[in-house]
Amino acid sequence: MARFLVEGMTCDGCARAVARAVEAALPGRQVVVDRVGGWIELSGEPADEAKLGDAIANAGFVLRGTAPPQF
Numbered sequence: 001m002a003r004f005l006v007e008g009m010t011c012d013g014c015a016r017a018v019a020r021a022v023e024a025a026l027p028g029r030q031v032v033v034d035r036v037g038g039w040i041e042l043s044g045e046p047a048d049e050a051k052l053g054d055a056i057a058n059a060g061f062v063l064r065g066t067a068p069p070q071f
Contacts, residue, residue: 002042004049005064006056009035017059025055039067 009015015035022031022040030043042052053063 002047003039003067004042004047004052005039005067006033007038007062007064009033009038009061011035014061018056018061021055021059022052025051 006018009018012035015033018040019031019033022042023029026042026047028044029047032041034040049063049065056063
């Protein structure tokens with residue numbers, strides 16, 4: 001699992017838009033979105049961060065990089 005910081009998610013609709021964009025760009029991945037924490041978590045192999053960033057930007061948000069894992 002990898003966790004990434006995403007800026008600009010202010011509502012549940014934003015979280016759904018980010019999830020849809022990521023799922024379209026990286027098919028077969030499970031996406032968990034935490035709008036309040038401002039992060040997404042992806043299952044599977046390491047993500048292509050450039051592709052992920054483009055998908056998130058096209059949805060109107062900003063990828064800020066990797067986030068530390070939660071314990």
